[in-house]
Amino acid sequence: MHPLRTLFRTLLPLAGAALLAGCRPNPSVRLSGETVYAPKAATGYTILATDGASTVIEVRNPWQQEGDAATQLFVARNGECPPEGFAGQVVQAPIQSAVCFSATHVAYLDALGCTEIIRGVSGAEYLSNEPVREAFAAGRVRDIGYDANLNYELLAALQPDVVFIYGVGGEANTAVTDKLSELHIPYLYVGEYVEETPLGKAEWVIPFGELTDRRAESIVLFDGIAARYDTLRTRASRLAERPVVMINAPFRDVWFAPGDRSYMVRYLEDAAGDYAFKGTDDAGSRPISAEAAYLAAQTADVWLNPNMAYTMADLKAQNPKFADIRCVREGRVYNCTRRRTPGGGSDFWESGALRADLVLHDLILCLHPEAADSMRIEGLEAGLYYYEQLQ
Known part of the structure; x- marks a missing residue:
């Protein structure tokens, strides 16, 4: 540096x-x-x-x-x-x-x-x-x-x-x-x-x-996002279950996992989930071996953001071992690709930086689909916005 x-x-x-x-x-x-x-x-x-x-x-x-x-x-x-x-x-x-x-x-x-x-x-x-x-x-x-x-x-x-x-x-x-x-x-x-x-x-x-x-307008905009986020976080905190969640997928046999202080792990906590790859008090990503990741994956209930996989077939084509992971067998794999562009971009990485309320709402629905009705809130769509379930 x-x-x-x-x-x-x-x-x-x-x-x-x-x-x-x-x-x-x-x-x-x-x-x-x-x-x-x-x-x-x-x-x-x-x-x-x-x-x-x-x-x-x-x-x-x-x-x-x-x-x-x-x-x-x-x-x-x-x-x-x-x-x-x-x-x-x-x-x-x-x-x-x-x-x-x-x-x-x-x-x-x-x-x-x-x-x-x-x-x-x-x-x-x-x-x-x-x-x-x-x-x-x-x-x-x-x-x-x-x-x-x-x-x-x-x-x-x-x-x-x-x-x-x-x-x-x-x-x-x-x-x-x-x-x-x-x-x-x-x-x-x-x-x-x-x-x-x-x-x-x-x-x-x-x-x-x-x-x-447009300072005043930007403050009103942010305050609205924060208020909806806090409402969702409070509602999620009352849920009894805390599913274990794995994030990302390996690249050249190395799995880059967000650190425990990263914003993505904070999302999981606020969505009433537990992180499968806990272990470092860091905000960045850390490499873990594919072998260690597969071992941790056996405990996972939900898999999020599996890189460029848009379907279950895509995911299994990356590595045949993925088919044996429980959350894959049960179909609980979601990617932030619902609003992707023809060029390969994703609105999750664009407007998602601002719309934390929408992202949290999506993640709660991914982790707790049974709680969808209790998460309805004015200003947010009823279903998934950035995420989609792999088929």
């Missing part, structure tokens, strides 16, 4: 020349010491107040195992200038154009009714969002590539007000942020993927609300 000093070396003032020029005659605002928004569930950001209308989005540790890294984005309003000596990004609100490096960023903007500002995405063929897919087909949204194949020439031509990026740590981050600095394109790290709780992931919609001047 690259050191903190390397991170801050990349955090140069990145406002476009026009924004800076328009800001010069005006005095700099100062941080007031107050907080505009302190997240209830998310741990990776805070929105800070100034003595003017502008705000600062402070993002902390936007990738795994970083330590104490922090970045700041000054959200300028009324022509106000950032505080003297400010070394972060600068963007004018409300943003009029954006590029999204992750499908989850598209989902946050869509939930706020702002997909029209999206000019570029990474991996358009995998997107589920229909308005953005249509805009891509019409040429109004461009695919800027991903990882080492980012098209910086196209990115510069799009001239976005901001680029939403995610952190992976090390030199990969530095290469991207150095190039964005060179192009004078502001960016915001979105760290929802390192949050350890489902609602922590969902609450990242609020920085998007801040940048689009």
Whole structure:
């Protein structure tokens, strides 16, 4: 993981020349010491107040195992200038154009009714969002590539007000942020993927609300999701049974299992389930041998997310041994592929980051189908939304 000093070396003032020029005659605002928004569930950001209308989005540790890294984005309003000596990004609100490096960023903007500002995405063929897919087909949204194949020439031509990026740590981050600095394109790290709780992931919609001047709407949206989630969690906690659940499937004979502090295991706990692969106090995934996984699988009542298996035949074709696992014999295998795209994407990995209430509802139905009637709640579909039972 690259050191903190390397991170801050990349955090140069990145406002476009026009924004800076328009800001010069005006005095700099100062941080007031107050907080505009302190997240209830998310741990990776805070929105800070100034003595003017502008705000600062402070993002902390936007990738795994970083330590104490922090970045700041000054959200300028009324022509106000950032505080003297400010070394972060600068963007004018409300943003009029954006590029999204992750499908989850598209989902946050869509939930706020702002997909029209999206000019570029990474991996358009995998997107589920229909308005953005249509805009891509019409040429109004461009695919800027991903990882080492980012098209910086196209990115510069799009001239976005901001680029939403995610952190992976090390030199990969530095290469991207150095190039964005060179192009004078502001960016915001979105760290929802390192949050350890489902609602922590969902609450990242609020920085998007801040940048689009829809803060109040984003808070109402999140509060509704959180309220429904809490209602479902409370109802599930009253269920007598706690089925044992296995997750994922092996890749080249290695089974990557979520750690005990991961958001997926939190989902299982809140859906009144027990995790078959308990063993590490970690938020990331850990490799376990296929042999150890098969042994643990013998206790499983339900199998979730078996990679690219869409049918029982697909699953058994991956490995004939799977046919002997009890939950396979009993047909209790579910995958988050009900809303998949022709290109192989899944809306579970897109809007599911925001709609924690829908995901929890699905998981309760997968683990406790007999409790479906008691889980009905206003604002949620009666059946499965992201998941489907393999046939």
